[in-house]
Amino acid sequence: xxxxxxxxxxxxxxxxxxxxxxxxxxxxxxxxxxxxxxxxxxxxxxxxxxxxxxxxxxxxxxxxxxxxxxxxxxxxxxxxxxxxxxxxxxxxxxxxxxxxxxxxxxxxxxxxxxxxxxxxxxxxxxxxxxxxxxxxxxxxxxxxxxxxxxxxxxxxxxxxxxxxxxxxxxxxxxxxxxxxxxxxxxxxxxxxxxxxxxxxxxxxxxxxxxxxxxxxxxxxxxxxxxxxxxxxxxxxxxxxxxxxxxxxxxxxxxxxxxxxxxxxxxxx
Amino acid sequence: xxxxxxxxxxxxxxxxxxxxxxxxxxxxxxxxxxxxxxxxxxxxxxxxxxxxxxxxxxxxxxxxxxxxxxxxxxxxxxxxxxxxxxxxxxxxxxxxxxxxxxxxxxxxxxxxxxxxxxxxxxxxxxxxxxxxxxxxxxxxxxxxxxxxxxxxxxxxxxxxxxxxxxxxxxxxxxxxxxxxxxxxxxxxxxxxxxxxxxxxxxxxxxxxxxxxxxxxxxxxxxxxxxxxxxxxxxxxxxxxxxxxxxxxxxxxxxxxxxxxxxxxxxxxxxxxxxxxxxxxxxxxxxxxxxxxxxxxxxxxxxxxxxxxxxxxxxxxxxxxxxxxxxxxxxxxxxxxx
Numbered sequence: 001x002x003x004x005x006x007x008x009x010x011x012x013x014x015x016x017x018x019x020x021x022x023x024x025x026x027x028x029x030x031x032x033x034x035x036x037x038x039x040x041x042x043x044x045x046x047x048x049x050x051x052x053x054x055x056x057x058x059x060x061x062x063x064x065x066x067x068x069x070x071x072x073x074x075x076x077x078x079x080x081x082x083x084x085x086x087x088x089x090x091x092x093x094x095x096x097x098x099x100x101x102x103x104x105x106x107x108x109x110x111x112x113x114x115x116x117x118x119x120x121x122x123x124x125x126x127x128x129x130x131x132x133x134x135x136x137x138x139x140x141x142x143x144x145x146x147x148x149x150x151x152x153x154x155x156x157x158x159x160x161x162x163x164x165x166x167x168x169x170x171x172x173x174x175x176x177x178x179x180x181x182x183x184x185x186x187x188x189x190x191x192x193x194x195x196x197x198x199x200x201x202x203x204x205x206x207x208x209x210x211x212x213x214x215x216x217x218x219x220x221x222x223x224x225x226x227x228x229x230x231x232x233x234x235x236x237x238x239x240x241x242x243x244x245x246x247x248x249x250x251x252x253x254x255x256x257x258x259x260x261x262x263x264x265x266x267x268x
Numbered sequence: 269x270x271x272x273x274x275x276x277x278x279x280x281x282x283x284x285x286x287x288x289x290x291x292x293x294x295x296x297x298x299x300x301x302x303x304x305x306x307x308x309x310x311x312x313x314x315x316x317x318x319x320x321x322x323x324x325x326x327x328x329x330x331x332x333x334x335x336x337x338x339x340x341x342x343x344x345x346x347x348x349x350x351x352x353x354x355x356x357x358x359x360x361x362x363x364x365x366x367x368x369x370x371x372x373x374x375x376x377x378x379x380x381x382x383x384x385x386x387x388x389x390x391x392x393x394x395x396x397x398x399x400x401x402x403x404x405x406x407x408x409x410x411x412x413x414x415x416x417x418x419x420x421x422x423x424x425x426x427x428x429x430x431x432x433x434x435x436x437x438x439x440x441x442x443x444x445x446x447x448x449x450x451x452x453x454x455x456x457x458x459x460x461x462x463x464x465x466x467x468x469x470x471x472x473x474x475x476x477x478x479x480x481x482x483x484x485x486x487x488x489x490x491x492x493x494x495x496x497x498x499x500x501x502x503x504x505x506x507x508x509x510x511x512x513x514x515x516x517x518x519x520x521x522x523x524x525x526x527x528x529x530x531x532x533x534x535x536x537x538x539x540x541x542x543x544x545x546x547x548x549x550x551x552x553x554x555x556x557x558x559x560x561x562x563x564x565x566x567x568x569x570x571x572x573x574x575x576x577x578x579x580x581x582x583x584x585x586x587x588x589x590x591x592x593x594x595x596x597x598x599x600x601x602x603x604x605x
Contacts, residue, residue: 012377013344013345013377038376039373039376039377040370040372040373041369041370041372041373041374042373043341044337044341044370044373044377045373045377047338047341047342047345048342048344049345050342051306051343051344051346052345052346066363067366068363068398068399070397070398071362071366071398074326074334075335075338075370077335078333078334078335078338078339079335079338081299081302082338082341084299085299123399125398125399126393126396126397127396127397127398127399127400128396129396129399129400131402132392132393132395132401132402133392134391134392134518134523135391135392135394135395135396135397135402137393137397140327140393140397141327142327142334143326143327143328143329143332143334144288144290144298145298147298147299
């Protein structure tokens with residue numbers, strides 16, 4: 001089980017840095033930065049954070065399907081380079097699911113190091129508009145390519161379905177029905193077969209009900225639908241609780257109760 | 269010469285242009301380029317420069333950074349005083365609301381250090397890739413200038429930027445329409461590096477007469493080199509770098525590579541205006557600009573003619589050798605922008 005700490009959306013860069021450092025020092029896999037009125041472009045925060053915190057993954061959750069996907073892909077690629085290849089992109093539909101799915105395909109095509117041509121119903125790249133007399137290229141290439149050979153893209157919210165159909169990761173929201181990961185994933189596995197192997201199955205979780213409740217939920221999620229990532233909202237304090245009391249207990253299928261009992265004094 | 273005067277001129281000098289390319293003559297690792305950018309920014313900050321500047325192009329073989337605001341966001345995380353500029357960002361190639369939000373987030377993350385220099389862009393292929401008509405680029409620019417301040421004012425639900433009213437806007441270029449926009453919005457100017465001091469003086473006089481009261485900035489290619497033979501070699505490198513970049517431009521309806529006489533004329537304009545020589549010679553060129561009314565200099569020392577260690581040495585030379593030589597030049601007070 002891997003863990004992303006979702007940093008408070010209204011924090012300034014110093015506060016977000018403190019959260020990211022706490023994630024790192026407590027052995028978590030990374031942080032997630034989401035879109036908010038304070039940080040309307042989470043990629044900016046990711047690129048800034050990348051100069052301050054090493055090694056951890058930095059995930060950005062943004063809307064896809066309105067802004068031109070090639071423009072989004074350029075921002076994503078440059079951001080991934082600033083992180084040295086640590087970016088995870090979590091995409092949520094901005095408008096219709098159809099536009100979202102097309103944007104997802106164009107974005108992922110653009111993130112390869114190949115010259116390409118994309119003919120969608122909303123976006124055509126290159127457009128070959130007759131007015132652009134000297135722009136009649138057959139194929140174009142996004143430069144520079146991202147640092148990661150295959151940049152992780154996850155679908156979130158209503159965008160999970162199209163992501164699953166493409167063998168991508170998905171992030172279920174906390175208030176999604178309990179089988180949100182399971183049924184959708186099983187459907188995708190039926191369609192994709194072995195192509196579905198390895199796609200991250202993540203869910204937003206909460207610590208508010210206590211560590212026991214979170215551990216139980218994670219074990220159930222893993223058992224029922226193979227959940228292997230948890231995104232937990234929190235700050236510096238939550239990072240320590242997850243790192244010391246939650247994460248060790250969900251790494252293997254089961255632990256001897258005496259081992260957990262041995263940790264109890266330290267956990268308190 | 270007084271130390272105070274020295275410090276004052278450095279606060280009027282920005283360094284450019286970091287484009288994070290990996291060119292045939294100067295290859296480098298794509299991730300390493302962004303680490304070098306941060307190292308260079310830290311040096312610029314330590315030396316006391318006002319700012320560093322990036323620029324924007326897309327779909328080019330050398331990976332010219334198409335998202336300068338994200339490159340500068342990376343710098344923002346590592347620095348705390350240095351201002352961060354674009355010279356220029358191609359505002360007519362972006363969705364204006366998304367651009368305003370990216371700029372506002374950078375403004376917030378950097379604590380209000382963004383200088384947003386914007387221009388039109390000129391390569392048809394860049395517009396075509398994004399599904400835009402190049403012949404409508406002026407309209408796109410006007411739309412961006414209309415919508416960005418509205419986003420920053422909270423009309424779309426966003427929190428206010430750190431700089432009052434939003435990131436400082438600078439207009440790149442010198443075409444009549446550019447000057448009209450600068451006067452209309454009272455935006456600061458970034459005049460091209462090819463303009464002579466005389467032309468720059470005339471432009472500044474013209475816009476001042478029209479009520480414009482923002483900062484008069486100018487770009488200049490520059491390299492301090494005392495040895496004449498070595499200076500000639502740096503000029504040759506500058507010309508090669510420019511030819512490589514401009515060969516793909518369209519000049520009077522033809523690719524510049526296919527119109528050698530036009531490319532050559534363009535090349536001479538750039539090379540003739542570049543200040544390459546001893547510190548005394550370079551300072552004399554800058555003094556002429558300051559006397560012409562220029563209040564801010566974006567010195568293009570990062571013009572693809574040097575490797576990384578040469579560039580850093582040049583940054584130190586500019587910081588050490590130019591301020592004493594410009595101590596008697598007219599320098600405006602207060603912060604530029």
